[in-house]
Amino acid sequence: MAPPTAMPNQEPSQFTDSRVTSRDYFWAMCRDKVTLAAFVFLALLVAFTVGAEFLAPHQPTGLNLRDRMLPPGSTGSSGAYHFLGTDELGRDLFSRLIYGARISISVGLLGAFVSCVVGVVTGLTAGYFGGLYEDVIMRLVDGMLSLPSLLVALFVLFVLGGGYTNLILVFCVLHWMVFCRLSRGLALDARSSTYVQAAKAFGAPSGRIIFRHILPNVMAPIIVLLTLEIAILILSEASLSFLGFGVQPPDPSWGLMIADGREHIRSAWWLATFPGLAIFLTALSLNLVANWVRAVTDPVQRWRWFS
Amino acid sequence: MTATPAVSVDSLRVEFPTKGGSFVAVKDVRFEIMPGEILGVVGESGSGKSVTSAALLQLTKFSAGRVVAGSMRLVRGDGSIVDLRRSDERRMRNVRGNEIGMIFQEPVIALNPAYTIGWQLSEGLRIHKGLSGKEANASALELLQKVRISNPKRRLKQYPHELSGGMCQRVVIAMALACEPRVLIADEPTTSLDVTVQAEILSLIALLRKETGAAVLLITHDMAVVAQMADRVVVMYRGEVVEEGSVRQILHHPRHSYTRALLAAVPKIGEMTGTDGPKRMKIASQSGKEFSPAVASEEPLLEVRELTKRFPVRGGILRRVVANVHAVECVSFGVNRNETLALVGESGSGKSTVGRCILRLEEPDSGELTFEGQNLLTLSRAGMRNQRRHMQIIFQDPYGSLNPQMRLLDQVAEPIRNYRLDKGTAVEDRVASLFDRVGMPRSFLRRYPSELSGGQRQRVAIARSLALNPKFIVADEAVSSLDVSIQAQVLNLMMELQADLGLSYLFISHDMAVVERVSHRVAVMYQGRIVEIGPRASVFGSPGHQYTKTLLAAVPRMDPDVSFADIEVQARALPSPIRSVDHQPSSSRYREILPGHFLLRNDLY
């Protein structure tokens, strides 16, 4: 018999699933115009929020009773240009929007981030260890999730009083469960996966398994949820502030600005329109980014993005 | 032969778009199938065999595949011809299910979980033949009788999840036959099934071919299945047909080197008769180094006594335990130094649970585990962690057992770091030498698992399990998901490592042919118990238990003269392993029929 042929070491695979680098992500994003626009918008927003003092054309509290309710694009009596017009006290709307972004966005970011950390830690450990610990935590989570969260938030703020800190506190208490439920499910899946079994067999301690093996592999859905939650919290902040239970007046939050604008909706449409538009665009951009992250990290459909 | 072929394919080329341009899945494929003939298309993963069959029905376009060249023709009974490549979607819908029926690899998920069997069976009839609900139901019942399913009337109202895999495959076959198609495509119809069920399904297909005279395109990776089923064979490799011929010609006088290599890589059941120990696979080893497999010693390493594991089923308002799944029931065996004990059984037999219990990845309910004189079950967490240095495990799924987010270097180094065996660059050196040991190039050290093929991943997994210098390795279906050629290489690697390092294996597998090849002793598991255990030559040569006999009879042989239609397999539906809480099974009792060869005396079967 002829000598057997050496087998090829490399098996052919139908779809080459080579590792996607950050450069691939970058180019995939640049090809997707809508997502790119969302990223640019968010980047600008962050820049304006951080550098409000330098980038805002006027003082947000600069009263000017002669220039009250100027429509967008007007020039005020002192020659100042008001891109988005002025409000009932003659304050520049654009500058107020920029300062308002600070509050709205920091509430969203802080609330979502703290909830995320709390939820992910409890969720991963609950899913991994199981037992009574998991039972107790999941009971709590299920119970809290089935409550109408806006209503509870309203009531708690009614009891505690509104304001920036309380708002963030309430958001954390009412939103950590979302992260907990997600990460518990992910940990549950991961716990039975072979790579975790293998890690166990190779003597890795539990903490290492949870945070070094499981966490990096479940990061993508958590980041997606975090992005979505930031958007949700920004919307909730607006709602609560609008009703008077959130951020309190001298602070210019976007929700409060809509509430103020509502009174003049017939005479000065821009006062309510632009803050609402700002919230809408921010939330939309966050959603678009989340959508994109979900798509490019999904093993089933990711290949479409890099092809 | 004057007959016209039922299907003819010529110069077929199918492409898929990918990151780096289009990927050619199938190129220049040609074959014909005569009416009443079974054409076996055999090849390993990525050979394009499934894509070819999907292209015949224009199903590739739903997964972005494009037929870019060639012709595919279906010849009807009256001599008219359907151009399968250029027909529009409307015409194709009329062909699909009506003139060409299709059987799929995984029957349980090939059925829609939300509809009853009856509804799904009669759907084709309602679409193509315009039957009313009542007529369609009557034909559905008839079809179920045709595929010899038990209790056909009741099945009509059941949902797929209420049926076993074998029954589901019968339903899928019935569905494919519903409109009496001229051509039947069977895409790996038995790959996901147990060997006894596979035998039933294959003999059913052979029988139905006789009854209906349909042309059958049988796609499989299993040479033995082809040998027993097909009239003619097409061998595919990387999207191309490398050889075509009658089944005897391919088996006995293969011309192409790939076919020869493929045949050499397949372990053939029965070829070890007359030998005692394992034997290396007849393929060129990677290093080119020859070795002779280890000879088992008499010195015991691991002793398992009356191991029992049950999984509770909870229910009721207070979620109390209402029943137990008896996964492992009173299992006892020993493994000697330098020995391979194979644990064979079908799915649900409890063989994997035994392996996991030994490493205490699963806590056994009762029993004794003695490793080098040390009782494992009394060890504390830390003590067990220490003990795991000497006992390791290789898992079946090479895609899942490596962490996708870590470099290979770190993964193989992890056990070393966990036990602080080495520090700094010494760790890397050690990993590099482990890579050499398992035949992986060092250039892969800094890569990630996604860049590796299945065989390479399994090599890395083996390297990782060797990192701690273990004495004992549980190989849980370690080669089951690999292509035969890769499987042969990994088997050789494992045998070579055993010979060089003095390892002992608990080789858990469902594949009788592989087991025959690699093991010193064999234990057959059924219903959570070992029904037969003894030296490999003795168990395979003179099986004593009825179950072992059934199992051996069901294994496809590499012999075209034994047809599946002739084999009588008496497989029974597995009885449920779920028992009430107070069920106290008797402990296992054995009698010795040959030296070292024991049979279970308890009545299970």
Next chain:
Amino acid sequence: MVYLVRRTANSVLLLLLTVSFVFVAGRMIGDPALNMLGPGATDVALEKLRRAAGLNDPLWQQYIRYVANLLQGDFGVSYRFGFSVLPSEDLDSLGQPVIDIVLERLPATFLLAAVAMGIAVPSGILMGVVAAAKPRSLADRVVTVVALAGVSVVQFWLGLMLIVFFSVQLGWLPTGGYGGLEHAILPALTLAARPIGRIAQIARSAMLDEMSKPYIVTARAKGAHEWRVVFLHALKNAAVPIITMIGDELSALLTGAILVEKIFAWPGIGLLIIDSLTRSDLPLIQASIAVVAALVVLVNLLVDLSYRIVNPRIKLGTEN
């Protein structure tokens, strides 16, 4: 059956915890008697009221009495009883049992929720299914962006914009208030925006999941028309996540109505809640929260039961 019992027991427990929380938190904000009578009340009057209402008893006794009353459907009477500086429109609710006030407001909220879901459910599902049938097509992209817009918009702001456009500019529809269908159109549209987006999103992703499963290939290989594959084979399997989302959104509508009802002056339970909060009418707050929480729990229960109808794999009484 077993499942139903357990499920209901859980729900009742949850409701009990909710009302207890509201009770305790309500006591934290200060003296209820002072709250009732206002800062101008005399000590004598306060003491008289305390004695009459049993406010001098230990807290646990009050709690037990409160829960016992609740179980008989008695949520107490409105604090505005015997108080004269009240908005005139509410004069008829003085001293009324709060539960009556709450129940009176329910139909308006139900009407709004029904119209909004009537718009959102069919359009959301249709959008999601069409998008999933042809992923990455123009239709898919349009649906994705529209769905995201629906999810991202601030509801009350959308309401304002609709009022400005349809009522103020065009004068087609009333700016608010309760009345015929034309009064319900704008608030229902406002409320529908978010559910349309969420239902379309979940329908799309659930359908994409299902469409990649092997039974879809089986159906195609049977010669089924693509629409049959999508609507008959895939959609039934995708139903569970879609129903979950519909349930979630329905619950959210019952509370999300707060803002929309305020914007459109729609006299539903949402408006009642916000009014009672601004006036610190504790019994009314407690009753409305309890009723809304009960509704939400009920919706969840119904959603759970409907799973078992669409999905034959889930059976009553079995879990895991």
